[in-house]
Amino acid sequence: MTALVFLDADVSTGRIANAATAQLSVLDQGVTRGDGIFESMLYTKGVVRKIDAHLARLRVSASTCDLILPHEERWRAAISTAVAAFDAATPSDEAVVKLVATRGPEGTSEGTCWVMVSAAAESGRLQRENGVSVMLLDRGYDSRAAERAPWLLMGAKTLSYAVNMAALRHAKKQGVDEVIFTSSDGIVLEGPTSTVLLAHRDGDIKRLITPTLETGILPGTTQGAIFEAARAAGWELGYGPLTPEHLMDADGVWLVSSIRLLAPVNSIDGTTLTLDRELHAELTAMVNNIA
Ligand SMILES: Cc1ncc(COP(=O)(O)O)c(C=O)c1O
Incomplete structure (x- = not known):
């Protein structure tokens, strides 16, 4: 199971969505141009590891790419919501918390941002x-x-x-x-x-x-x-x-x-x-x- 939470402007804790169904516009420049940024963090034993360092690097990546990000508190809230949803459905020893921010659909100035939590692959x-x-x-x-x-x-x-x-x-x-x-x-x-x-x-x-x-x-x-x-x-x-x-x-x-x-x-x-x-x-x- 993948827990998915979008950072919508009007929901301070993030909006839970179904990762198994379509959620993203085909016009999103994250898809059409690979124009966006991300972070992958390890979630284990109830802790998202190095969260401060990852949020700091996300900010630097955004600045390099001229992307405007939601405030850090909104990311933290969305991460908490996603991790709680993941734990409630499929607790596992090691999970990946992925943060994604794209430039959003063509013709808008609104980026698309989400948090995803899924079980870590065996390969690591x-x-x-x-x-x-x-x-x-x-x-x-x-x-x-x-x-x-x-x-x-x-x-x-x-x-x-x-x-x-x-x-x-x-x-x-x-x-x-x-x-x-x-x-x-x-x-x-x-x-x-x-x-x-x-x-x-x-x-x-x-x-x-x-x-x-x-x-x-x-x-x-x-x-x-x-x-x-x-x-x-x-x-x-x-x-x-x-x-x-x-x-x-x-x-x-x-x-x-x-x-x-x-x-x-x-x-x-x-x-x-x-x-x-x-x-x-x-x-x-x-x-x-x-x-
Ligand atoms: C190109 C590249 N270098 C280095 C790293 C290691 O970064 P971190 O230790 O922050 O996961 C990553 C992580 O995915 C990467 O994609």
């Missing part, structure tokens, strides 16, 4: 437990493109994910689970739905590194929360630019995101990677404790 848990094989794929533009061409909306979480999904299908056709995008000048970027982390251990020193945001990648809320926990635990933190060699030489590489949490990378382009089990256990404990 499987990736967490088994790790993933990865292939590197060229994203087709260089690591300075975001700076040079802001209209590419890089770094915003837009609805235009067809390319990301195509990259995953391409990998699956070759029997590979996941993708890490690289820039045309050979810099490590991100996964189609994840942030890349790598770690090193040097005696007592533990170091956690992620690609720099200057490449136009999405600022990951999971990476942000893990970095905060790692800093508190005394780890050194670093930000790319990273090359594929940095991934190959690491004591662990992970794909992280809100629903999958932390998935170790077992291999890249067929080469098996090292995984320091102690670093993995520490990072897993950190990600499990994110509130």
Whole structure:
């Protein structure tokens, strides 16, 4: 069951709707142009994880795309309504709370905004437990493109994910689970739905590194929360630019995101990677404790 709540201007707690029947205008630019933004949050043990960070990123994406959003209190109210409706119908261990805001039907200035709650797919848990094989794929533009061409909306979480999904299908056709995008000048970027982390251990020193945001990648809320926990635990933190060699030489590489949490990378382009089990256990404990 999917719980669905629209943020209509005249209903402060949100309007519950039936997700199994048609609800959206075919003129909505979210559908006709992929013109909109979204967030996916994990709902588990009665808590929507990192809700503040997700609402903050939704605001940044809206500003990048010149979209006007309803006030944050209305989003929070709609999320509560949707989660309560979901719990009443089909409580499950892990659910996904998706926030969507589109530019709305052509010819109007009214955006369309909704919240959806549905059971999380098995794939996140499987990736967490088994790790993933990865292939590197060229994203087709260089690591300075975001700076040079802001209209590419890089770094915003837009609805235009067809390319990301195509990259995953391409990998699956070759029997590979996941993708890490690289820039045309050979810099490590991100996964189609994840942030890349790598770690090193040097005696007592533990170091956690992620690609720099200057490449136009999405600022990951999971990476942000893990970095905060790692800093508190005394780890050194670093930000790319990273090359594929940095991934190959690491004591662990992970794909992280809100629903999958932390998935170790077992291999890249067929080469098996090292995984320091102690670093993995520490990072897993950190990600499990994110509130
Ligand atoms: C392109 C991309 N990068 C990174 C992430 C990870 O972001 P978060 O940790 O906030 O889920 C996502 C999440 O879906 C994503 O789509």
